[in-house]
Amino acid sequence: MKRGLVFQIIVTFILLIGWNILHFGFEKQQRKIYAKSSQAKMIIFAEDLSKLKDLEIDFEQVYYIDNVEIESDENVAKSLIENYDLGDVSDILVSYNLPNIMSVTFNGSHFRTKEKKEVMDFLKQNYPELNFAFDEVLWQTSEDELSSLQENYLIANLVLLVVFLFILIFLRIHFEIKHDEYWRIFRSAGGNYQKRNIEYIKDSIYLTLIPVGLVMAVYYFLTYRKTINYHLDITLFGIELAAIVLVALVSRILLWSKF
């Protein structure tokens, strides 16, 4: 294999590794924010325990709810006595009519604005008698962080894509121009005029499949060995493949007069 081609394969592979590290970084930060968002719990108060039991059944199949815990009024009183060392006034506390409590933990990765509105509306429409409290500040902070992260991720991807295209197009054109003299002599010697085109297509196939194949192999190997536990969407590899195909097409257009 030609040295120039091997060099381009290595550079493409390194750039793809860099691009995938960006994806991993985003995944890592996103997970942190999801975990933070999951800490924003909803507490629902009810005099009637059966209402909470009904609500628990309604929440069972909801994909963005991770966990539901109900504490009866006796348990609430007991935990208050235990937590705040209120043994001396336990008789008084038990005599109070404390509410039953339901604590709802949401799945941070799915509980977005739409889902939040959905659960609020559901409670207002179907259980108007219930009172609830939600850690709005924590949830909103996580939402803001998430949207800022996604924005930065998009910008970083675009910048990286431009750098990626620039470097690879530059290299492709450089190595093609370097072989100009060879092809001029080849043609003047009576060689097939289409040969350069055929070679270009062959090289483009190598340059597309080998680096992306290597990156995918490394990713799946590390996932299999459990060295990394982040999941990359297969479409990301598709985008990387499409970017390299774009490099081949743009370079071919820019080199039009040479072929």
Next chain:
Amino acid sequence: MLKISDFFLNKKKENILSIGYLEIEHSQIVNLIGNNNSGKSLFFKTIHGDYFNFSGDIIIKEKPAVFYRKRKQTALVEVASNLLPNETVWANILLPFPKISSRIKMKISELCFLVGIDDILHEKVRNISFSQQKFVEIIRSVVQLPYLVMVDDIDMYFDEVNYAKAIEVLKFAVSSGSSVLLSSKKKLPYVDRTIKIQTSTVVEL
């Protein structure tokens, strides 16, 4: 093999060569004489399909020259070297062949022996003399058996002995039906016909 009619060759906007009618038969060796800047090289390039500032008809084997633009059936040995300097003589001769039969290999070896370059086949082209390089180019052209072989300014790089050897090599193509067109500044021996560029027109001698 080659028919040229109502031909006007231009350089920028100036007409430098005109031909009313010229025909070169199969297996004919023709010598085109012309002084410096008479348009010999440009005329060869035009026939070869590398120069387009002309009017008139160039017909090669019943087809217009433009037909052969990307599938050359003519071979042109220019004054400038068209060899890969860092490759061997052998690699340069085989350069245009996608596949090479043992018969062609044998013929190449025979022709190389004839011109005395058989002992430098594995030398890099940059290390051989200019006349040896021209032999390499001529051998590479004739073994492809094109319809027409053109050698520009042949008297520039060969003495009489080497010229005679070059003619022997060219006769290999001639024996297979190819025509040969040689340009020079002086009249050449061993040719079937001589034509001359005189006051921007081609005349028969």
